[in-house]
Amino acid sequence: MKIKIDRPINIEIKHMTRVEGHGDIKIRVENGKLAECVWKIVETPRFFEVMFKGLPIEMAPILASRICGICSISHALASARAIENAMQIEIPEAAQKARVLAKHAETLQSHTLHLFFLIAPDFLNALSVIHVIKSNQRLVELAAMIKGFANNASDLFAGRTTHPVVIKIGGLTQVPRKKQLRELAKDLNVTIPYLWEALDVFKKFELPDFTRETEFVSLKGGDCYPFIGGDLVSSDGVRKKEDEYLAMTNEYLVDFSTSKFTRLSRESFAVGALARFSNNYDLLHPKAKEVAGMLNIKPGDFNPFFHNLAQLVECFHVIYESKDMIAELIDSDTSEFSIPYKPEQCEGVGVVEAPRGILYHYYRLNKDGKIEEADCVIPTSQNHANIYYDLQSFVEKLIAQGKGEEEIGHLAQMLVRAYDPCISCSVH
Amino acid sequence: MKYLGITLERPKIGIFDFTGCEGCQLQIANNEASLKDLFGLVEIVNFREISSERRDDYEIAFVEGSITTDSETARLKKIRKQAKILVAMGACACSGGVNNLRSRFSLPETIKEVYGEHHIDSGPVRKLKDIVPVDIELPGCPVSKNEFEWLVRNLVLGITPQFPTYPVCVECKQRLNSCVVDMGMICLGPITRGGCNAVCPRNRFGCWGCRGPSDEVNFESLMEIHIKRGFSEEQVVERINFFNTFSGIFK
Numbered sequence: 001m002k003i004k005i006d007r008p009i010n011i012e013i014k015h016m017t018r019v020e021g022h023g024d025i026k027i028r029v030e031n032g033k034l035a036e037c038v039w040k041i042v043e044t045p046r047f048f049e050v051m052f053k054g055l056p057i058e059m060a061p062i063l064a065s066r067i068c069g070i071c072s073i074s075h076a077l078a079s080a081r082a083i084e085n086a087m088q089i090e091i092p093e094a095a096q097k098a099r100v101l102a103k104h105a106e107t108l109q110s111h112t113l114h115l116f117f118l119i120a121p122d123f124l125n126a127l128s129v130i131h132v133i134k135s136n137q138r139l140v141e142l143a144a145m146i147k148g149f150a151n152n153a154s155d156l157f158a159g160r161t162t163h164p165v166v167i168k169i170g171g172l173t174q175v176p177r178k179k180q181l182r183e184l185a186k187d188l189n190v191t192i193p194y195l196w197e198a199l200d201v202f203k204k205f206e207l208p209d210f211t212r213e214t215e216f217v218s219l220k221g222g223d224c225y226p227f228i229g230g231d232l233v234s235s236d237g238v239r240k241k242e243d244e245y246l247a248m249t250n251e252y253l254v255d256f257s258t259s260k261f262t263r264l265s266r267e268s269f270a271v272g273a274l275a276r277f278s279n280n281y282d283l284l285h286p287k288a289k290e291v292a293g294m295l296n297i298k299p300g301d302f303n304p305f306f307h308n309l310a311q312l313v314e315c316f317h318v319i320y321e322s323k324d325m326i327a328e329l330i331d332s333d334t335s336e337f338s339i340p341y342k343p344e345q346c347e348g349v350g351v352v353e354a355p356r357g358i359l360y361h362y363y364r365l366n367k368d369g370k371i372e373e374a375d376c377v378i379p380t381s382q383n384h385a386n387i388y389y390d391l392q393s394f395v396e397k398l399i400a401q402g403k404g405e406e407e408i409g410h411l412a413q414m415l416v417r418a419y420d421p422c423i424s425c426s427v428h
Numbered sequence: 429m430k431y432l433g434i435t436l437e438r439p440k441i442g443i444f445d446f447t448g449c450e451g452c453q454l455q456i457a458n459n460e461a462s463l464k465d466l467f468g469l470v471e472i473v474n475f476r477e478i479s480s481e482r483r484d485d486y487e488i489a490f491v492e493g494s495i496t497t498d499s500e501t502a503r504l505k506k507i508r509k510q511a512k513i514l515v516a517m518g519a520c521a522c523s524g525g526v527n528n529l530r531s532r533f534s535l536p537e538t539i540k541e542v543y544g545e546h547h548i549d550s551g552p553v554r555k556l557k558d559i560v561p562v563d564i565e566l567p568g569c570p571v572s573k574n575e576f577e578w579l580v581r582n583l584v585l586g587i588t589p590q591f592p593t594y595p596v597c598v599e600c601k602q603r604l605n606s607c608v609v610d611m612g613m614i615c616l617g618p619i620t621r622g623g624c625n626a627v628c629p630r631n632r633f634g635c636w637g638c639r640g641p642s643d644e645v646n647f648e649s650l651m652e653i654h655i656k657r658g659f660s661e662e663q664v665v666e667r668i669n670f671f672n673t674f675s676g677i678f679k
């Protein structure tokens with residue numbers, strides 16, 4: 001007679017590694033059943049909504065960028081856009097284009113950081129990118145060259161990679177000179193083949209097989225894949241205007257997290273590259289669609305590990321679209337990049353697609369141009385509930401497969417990492 | 429590692445974060461071209477944001493963020509006990525940075541505004557040296573990636589780093605930038621120490637003082653040049669208080 005022994009499993013991971021910010025995982029299995037499984041957010045809050053109060057509006061994008069060390073450009077853009085929407089001003093076309101290019105540079109550098117530095121070590125059996133240098137030096141070289149280009153592009157369009165300096169209310173402090181644009185275009189052409197070479201490496205990574213159907217929330221593009229402004233959409237059929245964001249987020253508090261959680265049509269929803277990809281597939285650049293085909297990823301795929309594939313697809317989208325947009329900018333009149341404004345009593349919402357998903361900023365201003373109230377809803381806080389429920393379902397599946405403690409702990413961390421969580425940002 | 433026949437130490441370093449955005453430590457990973465060299469020059473034994481290796485035998489600790497809870501205080505003290513050299517990295521660690529902006533409001537008021545009646549563990553914003561001795565302060569929001577590497581080179585060679593004490597204006601003039609004050613902006617360049625290569629004025633954006641005071645600070649003249657150009661005293665004061673880097677010397 002065979003006796004089945006169900007060893008208890010106790011996993012406690014404090015301050016999980018290779019993610020931005022501080023999160024813990026706790027998993028307890030008793031008698032072969034999942035007794036406890038928590039994705040715990042232990043980041044200390046900074047209270048940004050309070051910090052904004054009483055400041056002049058000019059300070060808003062500068063302070064907003066400090067919410068996040070990785071997606072500071074997105075925060076500055078959402079903040080400026082919210083105040084511009086509130087005052088009902090439209091920034092000049094050259095500034096609109098340069099802002100999208102700053103956004104693309106950020107998306108490329110953020111996705112590259114995540115794919116090469118944070119998740120690749122899991123698939124190459126290494127503890128970190130420092131260890132990957134020894135085993136797969138070429139991959140680290142490719143990462144350095146792709147990310148190097150993205151950082152140069154950020155410097156050019158945002159003034160700096162982290163905490164941009166050119167994004168201001170009414171437009172930008174400057175747009176790059178034509179000569180700089182032509183040089184960047186050359187660098188871009190050199191970078192594209194590196195991305196294709198990296199694709200060959202990522203194609204070979206074997207992603208865990210796991211699916212839990214969810215709701216995808218993102219911006220909905222009109223005539224292009226969305227990054228700045230537009231309608232809010234969910235794959236369960238909800239569609240709202242930018243200023244109706246509260247109907248999409250429905251924040252609530254849980255006792256194991258300093259970040260708020262969110263819900264919409266079901267217990268959780270997901271934002272980020274996979275949600276954008278799924279809701280806007282038709283608007284991707286043809287080269288990006290080609291890559292999606294090679295990676296075998298389709299709209300409506302719910303495997304959370306595919307988030308990383310969608311990021312890779314988006315790397316191709318942003319680099320090819322940047323190529324076209326830089327050419328357009330070189331051929332257009334860029335002498336107007338800022339417009340004057342007059343503060344008034346008003347309120348407004350600005351929405352952008354940050355690398356990790358849809359990001360909302362709201363401000364109420366008084367007639368002296370001071371901020372009276374602020375609200376920021378962060379992509380990762382919208383993903384926490386989805387990570388939480390995914391983790392339970394995934395671990396139950398792993399238990400049923402008879403996996404041991406060490407493997408469950410490792411795979412659970414890989415699942416969380418797949419979302420590219422930005423935890424400091426989610427708590428802000 | 430050998431240099432001109434002399435064996436150099438390869439110090440073990442740890443990188444740690446508290447209440448902040450983690451943008452400073454990201455600068456370390458952002459210097460792609462020299463990343464490999466850096467990993468050769470020092471041994472990184474603890475860098476949670478990018479590595480799953482976590483050893484506690486570090487000699488130099490780079491610490492980012494402010495301290496806002498008791499558990500952070502305890503963790504910082506543990507790091508101090510282990511590290512021979514502790515570097516406060518960035519404005520949040522050196523002066524509290526933008527975190528201090530919430531100190532204009534009471535703590536219960538602050539928590540209530542964001543979390544309602546929900547219990548949240550948080551205390552006043554403190555800079556590292558409010559709690560433990562700090563050996564070196566690497567200024568900026570964020571820190572400059574070049575300056576970080578310059579500091580590491582100094583530490584490896586056993587040289588006490590000498591940070592610039594001249595104002596941002598010196599580097600701004602060296603880069604032949606047009607003066608942003610003359611362009612109608614507030615700029616704290618005249619009172620803020622250099623070392624950032626005037627990255628903000630270079631991009632037609634006045635200095636915000638994230639690196640703290642230069643050696644000779646003249647608030648009266650700074651105020652005068654701005655008031656002459658139509659700004660109010662309140663506007664200049666708001667700017668000086670933004671990163672909390674002038675606290676103690678500006679009242």
